[in-house]
Amino acid sequence: MKKTVTAFALGALFAIPAFAQKGETVRIAFIDPLSGAFANVGANQLKSWQYVAEQMSGAKNAAGVKFEVTGFDNKGSPQESLSALRAAIDQGFRYVTQGNGSGAALAISEAVAKHNERNPGKEVVYLSYSAKDPSLTNEKCNYWHFRLDADTTVRMEAVTAFMKDQPKIKKVFLINQNYSHGQQTVRFFKEGIARQRPDVQIVGEELIPIGTVKDFSPYVAKIKATGADTIVSSNWGSDLTLLVKAMNDAGLKVGMYTNDANVSGTPTALAAGGDSEVYIISPNHNNHTGELGALSAGFKQKFNDDYYMYTSYNGIVLLGDAMAKSKSIDPAKVAAAMEGMSIKSFAGEATMRKSDHQMQQAMFISKWQKVDKTNPYSVENTGYTFAPVKRLEPYVASTPTSCVMKRPS
Template structure:
């Protein structure tokens, strides 16, 4: 496995690269160009595996003849986690590079910026990762679609488990930007709806990537909650876990944690990984469905490494786009938008679709508990939560999303 320094240098070296898969035996026409914008140097743990799997999927599509004989070609751009850079790059990709569509996005604020650009410029944007609900609801638009299960969906999955706990006093901790704010909002609302006697006694919103973990842990402990909902990820999660363990924050308290079961965030903790947390994640080594086994084996052959959750997201984004393009004669924007609405596609996790009403994919997530095995964190007692079961009904969506 590459260490983080090598991975970051490789990302910096390739952030502006264009990739045309080499296996194009039957795909020899003019390429269909995709403009892919992401926070590669800001979030390498997720996005290096994401891009690896994107390239794998593109190679597979092109080796099978491409799209009506035309190969897929991807122009990767790095927004460095800045919305203003993402918008500038989107303009360059659309106007100078003549891409057929835009894709990508990791941070929620960046995804919203690209979604607004897509709407203003009438260009299809297939958002792969940004989790904010605003992307498909409050600021949803005709041209933006999202693959991953949203903050609402994953919060609803966790609330299902949290409501079973014999606790009333809750505290929350989340990064202070759109994703963290949205996750806390929905967790509080959905848990209160499921269990009206709960109380939220404290909340902490540290700056993304700059958590003062000691002060955050101290403030949470001072409120004396019985349970904590955690939304931190990446380096913030590592610091929070270490300080919380050192100061005894997690002793005799229940922890419910968004994303913590994803290998990108669990593996760096090594033997410091917490045990018994209720999490969403990805137990890559334990899922043996035909779709997942084929993907895992192909990823290992191509990259000599195991997949992460980012790998699944990158692979499924390409395959969903390819499925859409095969339904239409040419990649014209309005035809692509029409094909995306209600589009069924084969995810690594099983069949899914992009709902016509809000452009949200029904791709789900895994819910389970953290454990230590052989000195490393893993997920146990997990189940797959199908995304279609954790979305509000159409009449509610109509109140959340501008129509059109």
């Protein structure tokens, strides 16, 4: 009898943390460039995660937990990402997030999977808020990785579906960074446009070394020489900002389709060139209203900077809902709860697809224009904004997966 009582008491003792998540602190390690060519982007996104964590802690999330986000500088390098991940795990972080660079994302995903296999009971969950390499949710899918953003296949499906109804597009030039995301943009754009608009010509393509080109004028000269009327570029950070500046200097005015023209520095460069036909394909836009509009306004007031990484909002909502569902902050239980979970996102209902951990969500095509009464948010205080011109429901741009998910026994 005594043994039974003791066993019961011990069981109750160890059950308490699992069912008492309210009031607990959940620490998230942010691993991205905080120095080097993309430091301005990483700094904005760290502030975004920290701001949302602060705004949505306690009673503002379903679990009633407090979120804290700490930055770790990976210098944009996969190798440095692994060092940062080790440091975070050594400091007791059980949740990590990263988004700038698919090379870093693949390294972190693989390292997290190995760590969890070797350290049962000390699992780590990885939330990818921006890395878009499709392999992360296909052949290299990993149970502990959850992607909050839309991958390259989804984005290219969305943009080519939009281009189908743009008859003025005749000649396209592709300029992208020479790593997995840029290479896959080329591949999946070509596949999509051949299906949606087989009459469109690809008149040129360039893969540039990431984060090292300082003068894009030779590339702009090539684009002009082809007679392209449209550019498709998945460049981000300084590689897009400097491309825009070179286009301004050359007086090149053509349509441009991007993923990240609203990211730090690029809107200011666009505004210097005045009106232009630039689009973003993304699961968000700059002119949300209601709670999210207030969130953006508060961020702007606090930092004099734009809140554009709305996937950080989805990440906090997803974690809070999963912790409430599992009644735990334990990563193993939270990961199981996140599978197949639907949340109220910044763009309506979004679902973390169970088969591959790819968020299924609406996509927006947004266009660069001057602010107006309908779209009043001034990006980087330029007097311009990215106004949503088309919303695509999740099923329109959703793409299949080849993931064969290996779940913990």
